[in-house]
Amino acid sequence: MMNAKRFRNISLDGVLRNNPTLRLVLGTCPTLALSTSAMNGIGMGLAVTFILICSNALISLLRKVIPAAVRIPAYVIIIATFVTIVRMVLDKFIPSLYESMGVYLPLIVVNCIILGRAESFASKNPVLDSACDGLFTGLGFTWALTLIGIVREVLGSGAIFGKELWNFRIEFFGSAAGAFFVYGLMIAIFDGVYRSIETSMRRKKFYRQADAVLAGCGDASMIDDCARRDRAEATATETHTEEN
Amino acid sequence: MTVKQFLKSNAFKCILVLTCIALVASGLLAILNDLLSVSDEERTARAIRSIYGEAVGYEDLTASLDATYASNEYGSIDNLYKLENGALMFKSTGKDGYKGGTVSLWVVAQVDGNGDFVSFEKVVYAENSKQTLMSQFKQSTFDVYTVHNDKIAEGGYWWVTADDAHVSNLVSGATKSSQAVNNAINSALYYLRNVRTGGDAQ
Numbered sequence: 001m002m003n004a005k006r007f008r009n010i011s012l013d014g015v016l017r018n019n020p021t022l023r024l025v026l027g028t029c030p031t032l033a034l035s036t037s038a039m040n041g042i043g044m045g046l047a048v049t050f051i052l053i054c055s056n057a058l059i060s061l062l063r064k065v066i067p068a069a070v071r072i073p074a075y076v077i078i079i080a081t082f083v084t085i086v087r088m089v090l091d092k093f094i095p096s097l098y099e100s101m102g103v104y105l106p107l108i109v110v111n112c113i114i115l116g117r118a119e120s121f122a123s124k125n126p127v128l129d130s131a132c133d134g135l136f137t138g139l140g141f142t143w144a145l146t147l148i149g150i151v152r153e154v155l156g157s158g159a160i161f162g163k164e165l166w167n168f169r170i171e172f173f174g175s176a177a178g179a180f181f182v183y184g185l186m187i188a189i190f191d192g193v194y195r196s197i198e199t200s201m202r203r204k205k206f207y208r209q210a211d212a213v214l215a216g217c218g219d220a221s222m223i224d225d226c227a228r229r230d231r232a233e234a235t236a237t238e239t240h241t242e243e244n
Numbered sequence: 245m246t247v248k249q250f251l252k253s254n255a256f257k258c259i260l261v262l263t264c265i266a267l268v269a270s271g272l273l274a275i276l277n278d279l280l281s282v283s284d285e286e287r288t289a290r291a292i293r294s295i296y297g298e299a300v301g302y303e304d305l306t307a308s309l310d311a312t313y314a315s316n317e318y319g320s321i322d323n324l325y326k327l328e329n330g331a332l333m334f335k336s337t338g339k340d341g342y343k344g345g346t347v348s349l350w351v352v353a354q355v356d357g358n359g360d361f362v363s364f365e366k367v368v369y370a371e372n373s374k375q376t377l378m379s380q381f382k383q384s385t386f387d388v389y390t391v392h393n394d395k396i397a398e399g400g401y402w403w404v405t406a407d408d409a410h411v412s413n414l415v416s417g418a419t420k421s422s423q424a425v426n427n428a429i430n431s432a433l434y435y436l437r438n439v440r441t442g443g444d445a446q
Contacts, residue, residue: 062265070258074265081269088280095282095290 014136041149049138056134338427345374
């Protein structure tokens with residue numbers, strides 16, 4: 001069973017720390033091609049999320065059965081099956097999204113995010129962990145793609161989620177060059193924000209450790225012991241006061 | 245290697261596992277295909293909805309296509325429908341595209357009481373083969389085919405370069421694909437003219 005700390009790590013890794021689009025720069029082809037509108041971004045993101053969850057869970061379930069020599073062909077068959085199912089469902093129920101995703105929908109089979117998670121995570125971890133990893137990696141891909149889609153749609157089409165906002169539009173943002181520009185900008189902004197938060201958290205941790213050392217708690221590894229000791233002392237003092 | 249050794253070998257295990265996965269996957273997909281497949285009628289209704297923005301009744305005339313003219317020098321007519329507003333809707337495929345590929349269009353043509361061509365009402369992209377630059381063809385490119393009906397009604401055809409006999413519509417940088425697009429229109433035009441005149445039209 002997965003504990004809370006592991007769940008937190010898997011979710012933060014997928015959504016932020018190892019975000020496939022903005023940190024690992026994986027799945028660039030659909031990111032550039034399908035971020036012309038926010039709806040396309042959400043559609044592609046959710047399709048990839050569904051496939052990631054299912055393929056990760058199944059690959060994890062079969063990880064002890066699939067011989068190492070044929071693991072990649074086996075993963076590709078499994079992923080291709082789920083991609084075909086998604087294609088059938090979209091073609092039947094959301095034909096407009098199916099049309100707009102075009103060739104990039106079948107190309108999910110060779111999407112390096114899905115193959116990467118299958119190879120590096122699902123093949124080595126239990127089913128629940130792998131399904132969670134698929135869910136959060138997919139959500140990380142979805143929000144990044146949607147954000148890029150929103151920026152490109154607002155600037156390139158003067159609309160958001162298909163609803164027209166104004167007449168002003170810059171054609172550049174609808175083009176391939178605009179896609180690269182917005183993608184690069186998003187990576188830079190995300191990296192800048194991520195680093196500043198990380199630095200601030202490290203600084204806080206450092207000051208906490210330094211305070212603990214100065215307070216006579218010895219080295220940093222003893223901070224928890226010190227905290228426990230302080231709490232015990234405070235409880236004892238409160239008890240003593242009540243008794244008096 | 246004996247049979248027993250082969251059955252215990254890693255190679256056999258690999259073959260067995262891959263075969264099992266492929267069989268289960270194909271069985272699952274076969275079942276889902278039966279449940280989720282989209283019929284030709286549904287696709288036609290979708291195409292009409294995408295052209296008119298609403299459902300329009302139609303009669304399928306594909307079975308009564310005149311084979312002599314359906315396949316012609318410009319391409320072929322894949323399907324023919326008569327819409328309830330009297331217009332004829334072709335699914336027309338133009339040949340001679342990039343790398344010998346094709347472009348298919350939905351072409352809606354208005355005809356008079358005698359079946360003579362009056363105008364192209366709507367032209368909408370359907371599909372292509374081998375045309376890597378089709379993304380450069382916007383709906384505005386196809387709308388051009390609906391604004392020179394007078395010239396076309398006189399007997400001209402569409403081409404990538406304009407001359408006395410042809411009207412031009414070209415996407416710069418995608419000349420071969422433009423040719424296939426023009427051919428799809430011309431194929432519908434050729435069919436209409438020749439079916440009416442018994443093959444006398446040029």
